[in-house]
Amino acid sequence: MKKHKLIAAILLGLSLAPAASAQQFEKQAYDKACASCHNTGIGGAPKLGDPNDWRVPVAAGMARLYKSALEGTPKGMPAKGGLEGRNFTNSEIQAVVDFMVDKVKVALGATAGAAPGAAPAGAAQPLPPVAFNFNRLLKPMDKRNLPPSQDGIHDPANDGTLMLQPPMEGMADLTRSRFGNNTDWVASLQGKKVTPRWERDNPFAEAMVMDLDILRAPKAAVQDVVFPHKQHTEWLDCSNCHPAIFVPQKGANIISMPLILLGQKCGVCHGTVAFPVSECAKCHSQKKGASQAAAPPAQKATGKP
Numbered sequence: 001m002k003k004h005k006l007i008a009a010i011l012l013g014l015s016l017a018p019a020a021s022a023q024q025f026e027k028q029a030y031d032k033a034c035a036s037c038h039n040t041g042i043g044g045a046p047k048l049g050d051p052n053d054w055r056v057p058v059a060a061g062m063a064r065l066y067k068s069a070l071e072g073t074p075k076g077m078p079a080k081g082g083l084e085g086r087n088f089t090n091s092e093i094q095a096v097v098d099f100m101v102d103k104v105k106v107a108l109g110a111t112a113g114a115a116p117g118a119a120p121a122g123a124a125q126p127l128p129p130v131a132f133n134f135n136r137l138l139k140p141m142d143k144r145n146l147p148p149s150q151d152g153i154h155d156p157a158n159d160g161t162l163m164l165q166p167p168m169e170g171m172a173d174l175t176r177s178r179f180g181n182n183t184d185w186v187a188s189l190q191g192k193k194v195t196p197r198w199e200r201d202n203p204f205a206e207a208m209v210m211d212l213d214i215l216r217a218p219k220a221a222v223q224d225v226v227f228p229h230k231q232h233t234e235w236l237d238c239s240n241c242h243p244a245i246f247v248p249q250k251g252a253n254i255i256s257m258p259l260i261l262l263g264q265k266c267g268v269c270h271g272t273v274a275f276p277v278s279e280c281a282k283c284h285s286q287k288k289g290a291s292q293a294a295a296p297p298a299q300k301a302t303g304k305p
């Protein structure tokens, strides 16, 4: 294997001393064909050496990673990394994958990275639990919105805690819902049951509401997703989402349920400060293909409704 790597390297015109280690070949191949995306993490590419980025891919097993690297994935990994990578044989690409996984192996504490079959048969070691921002299931209804003295956040022995208004009392007049913190904030705002101030220092400032629906049609047996700018811009500034969370261009962002569940994209807010991911139909709100018949969405900027 080492020999044909060397030959390939020579054919590629890489200056590789005969004594160069395999790692050096892989590093050079990586730099040539993979670094442009995997150094920066562009488009969701797992970053070289970042264990958080690699935990989920590594857990899927080396066979999956080789397949993704060779054939590409629908979420943006090009087959063999694209044009540059086509110069490499399949086994060389696999060696680069090993090299990438090696960089996080220690941090992940896994047996991953070993060539398939190298691990003793039947000794599949469980991977450490995924330790980052997974949107957890919400507490049962009767455990949500507890008064400050019982919520586990405020010190029950502090007099100040008792002066705070219990959430259920504060939200009593708002439109109820069965999810999140039991309040339908969109309906409450539309019904003027809450009139939040747009700027702290300026009572006259108004939201710049933009009525523009973005349709996202996943290639799966689920309803299409309608992202409504209106309901968001009644609360949020454009800069809350653009450009850090979403590039402002229809279809330009890679959005998927796994990313949302990991607290990215829509999941930055949904499941944390907005209705949770369990409310599928709130986002998946349009029949597949229904948009073909529908008129193009209106785009207008108005003051507060």
Ligand code: HEC
Binding pocket: 030, 033, 034, 035, 036, 037, 038, 042, 043, 044, 045, 046, 056, 057, 060, 064, 065, 066, 068, 069, 073, 074, 075, 076, 077, 078, 080, 081, 082, 085, 093, 096, 097
């Ligand atoms: C044009 C950008 C780009 C280049 C170049 C690129 N990748 Fe990727 N890669 C991605 C993206 C985006 C993902 C995440 C896609 C996904 O979730 O499946 C990814 C994911 C991967 C994964 C994880 C796949 C999985 O199943 O989770 C591996 C392994 C990988 N790349 C290897 C490579 C190797 C090896 C090269 C170079 C030969 C390379 N990549 C070059 C963009 C790139």
Ligand code: HEC
Binding pocket: 208, 209, 210, 214, 216, 227, 229, 232, 233, 236, 237, 238, 239, 240, 241, 242, 246, 247, 248, 249, 250, 251, 252, 253, 254
């Ligand atoms: C809650 C997050 C969020 C907020 C706030 C937000 N946007 Fe967006 N915006 C999105 C998403 C999501 C898309 C669709 C991206 C995609 O499809 O990849 C989008 C797309 C766009 C597009 C592209 C439309 C097209 O047809 O290509 C423009 C323009 C835009 N937003 C402008 C704005 C402006 C102006 C504001 C403030 C008034 C704003 N956005 C506020 C999330 C947001």
Ligand code: HEC
Binding pocket: 184, 185, 186, 187, 225, 226, 227, 228, 231, 232, 235, 236, 240, 241, 245, 255, 265, 266, 267, 268, 269, 270, 273, 274, 275, 282, 283
């Ligand atoms: C920056 C935070 C943020 C991001 C990112 C975000 N949302 Fe929201 N979203 C909110 C808030 C806040 C509300 C209003 C409060 C609520 O409904 O819980 C809302 C409301 C909505 C509503 C309106 C529900 C109704 O009752 O009319 C839909 C639909 C929705 N979001 C879908 C999405 C989708 C799809 C994405 C990703 C493309 C997304 N959101 C990204 C914060 C966000």
Ligand code: HEC
Binding pocket: 216, 217, 218, 219, 220, 221, 222, 225, 255, 256, 257, 258, 260, 266, 267, 270, 276, 277, 278, 279, 280, 281, 282, 283, 284
């Ligand atoms: C906060 C909004 C939101 C909620 C809530 C939500 N989804 Fe999604 N879902 C999305 C977006 C956005 C996409 C990506 C659409 C695309 O491909 O552009 C998506 C994609 C999907 C896909 C396609 C595969 C993929 O990962 O891209 C499936 C299947 C799916 N959702 C199922 C569900 C189910 C089941 C629920 C409820 C348990 C749910 N979704 C709740 C926003 C949401």
